[in-house]
Amino acid sequence: MIGKGKSISHTRASMSYGWDQDNSAEVVLRQNMVGENPKELTQEFKRIQNLNQNCQRNTLSFVISPTIQDGQRLGTEELKKVTAKFMERMKLGDRQAIAFVHRNKEHTHIHLYVNRIDFQGRAYQDSFIGKRSQQAAAKVAEEMKLTTVKQVQFERDFDLKELKAEIKRRHDLTMAQFRPKDFDQYIETMRANGVKVLPSINKRGELQGFRFSFNGQDFKGSEVHRKMGMGTIGKDIQRNAPYRKLLSPGNKVALLGKLVPVPKKMALSLAKTVIKKSIRLGMGI
Numbered sequence: 001m002i003g004k005g006k007s008i009s010h011t012r013a014s015m016s017y018g019w020d021q022d023n024s025a026e027v028v029l030r031q032n033m034v035g036e037n038p039k040e041l042t043q044e045f046k047r048i049q050n051l052n053q054n055c056q057r058n059t060l061s062f063v064i065s066p067t068i069q070d071g072q073r074l075g076t077e078e079l080k081k082v083t084a085k086f087m088e089r090m091k092l093g094d095r096q097a098i099a100f101v102h103r104n105k106e107h108t109h110i111h112l113y114v115n116r117i118d119f120q121g122r123a124y125q126d127s128f129i130g131k132r133s134q135q136a137a138a139k140v141a142e143e144m145k146l147t148t149v150k151q152v153q154f155e156r157d158f159d160l161k162e163l164k165a166e167i168k169r170r171h172d173l174t175m176a177q178f179r180p181k182d183f184d185q186y187i188e189t190m191r192a193n194g195v196k197v198l199p200s201i202n203k204r205g206e207l208q209g210f211r212f213s214f215n216g217q218d219f220k221g222s223e224v225h226r227k228m229g230m231g232t233i234g235k236d237i238q239r240n241a242p243y244r245k246l247l248s249p250g251n252k253v254a255l256l257g258k259l260v261p262v263p264k265k266m267a268l269s270l271a272k273t274v275i276k277k278s279i280r281l282g283m284g285i
Contacts, residue, residue, distance in 0.1 A: 001146050002065045003086065003137025005129045007057035007116060012042040014061055018100040018111040028080040028110060029087075029099035041113075045096060051121030060124060062086070062112040064137060067147040071108030076101070082140055083110055089136035093118065160217065167212050168225045170195050181241040183255050186233065199255060207253060207260045231266050 008014060015038035019025060035041035049058045064086055066074060074082070083099045096115035101108065116124045141148045170193040180186040187197045196213040200220075209230040210221050221228040234253075252259040 001067065001070065001082075001137045001141040001148060003062065003133035003135075003140075004065075005060065005062045005090075005133030007126045007129065008059050008061045009057045011045055011059040011113070012038055014059070014111075015041050015098075015113060018098075018102075018113060025100040025102055025111075026076065027098065028076055028101045029083045029097060029112070031087075031097040032094070033096050033098050041098060045113075045115050048096060048115055048119060048121075049117045051119075052117045052123055055117060055123040057126075058116045058123070060092075060112075060114040060116050060126065060129070062090075062110075062114070062133060064110040064112060066108060066141075068107055070146045071103075074108065078144075079108075079110060082144065082146075083112055085140045085143065086112070086136055087114070089139050090132065092124065095119065095124075163215055163217050164219060164224045167195055167214050167219070168228065170214075171224075171228060175236055175240075179240045180237055182237060183234075183253055186237060187256075199260075201260070205261060207255060207262050230262075234262075234266060 019038045019041075033041060033044055035044050045059060049055070052058070064082060065071075066082070079101050080099075087097065092114050095118045097112065099110055099112040101110050114124075116126065118124070138148050140146075171190065174180065174186065174189045174193055178185070178189040180189055183199075187199075190197045190212075194214065198211040198213060198218075200208045200211055202208040207230065210228075210233070212219050212221065212224055212228075221230060221233070248254070248259060250259075250261065251264065252261050254260075
């Protein structure tokens with residue numbers, strides 16, 4: 001579950017979004033309020049806010065977002081409990097508040113509006129309110145056995161790690177089985193192995209590297225593995241065809257029916273690979 005919070009001055013506009021019946025909003029918490037529309041609710045806030053003329057951003061706006069899976073199974077009463085516990089964790093006390101739940105999208109979320117000014121005219125301390133909202137949401141999630149941000153991030157990182165490992169495995173398989181002799185062959189054989197390879201061209205029109213698209217995710221070569229940068233791939237391809245010039249005059253490579261320049265550093269690296277391979281073959285190594 002994620003919590004976000006900030007102080008705002010545009011109370012009525014925010015209330016209108018939260019109340020919007022076209023979004024199938026439903027009230028899950030009402031505290032010290034009786035209004036039946038955004039205008040009435042804003043007026044109720046304003047009566048108390050007039051007790052403190054110095055505070056300009058006098059409304060607290062929070063968004064509480066359970067994970068998609070948690071949101072699908074949480075009923076109105078449970079969401080009301082989530083909101084009440086969140087207010088308690090934020091030490092908001094006895095002040096005006098109203099919360100709406102939106103289920104119009106796949107991701108169920110709660111919009112909570114709280115009067116920053118209490119009934120004594122004191123303003124709520126909003127320092128680091130964004131960070132405190134995150135922490136409060138995490139505590140409520142743990143208390144109610146809901147999924148926390150850390151759990152979501154861990155699962156996401158684990159999934160991405162698995163995807164990257166699978167791309168690297170298919171790259172190794174491509175190099176070992178098909179031994180591509182140029183970049184076009186590499187791209188085609190990787191595609192046959194289920195990985196889409198996308199050339200990255202920099203502002204100078206040079207081939208800077210490759211991106212790898214697999215299972216709905218997209219990564220730079222260096223993100224997949226340190227040995228999947230363009231230079232390393234180019235060296236491996238050149239070793240497969242030692243007497244075939246991967247580089248044409250002007251330090252260009254054939255790519256998708258065009259001649260594309262490569263950075264000087266990579267051109268020099270490929271040239272060294274050719275020289276080393278030729279020497280090894282000439283010496284019978």
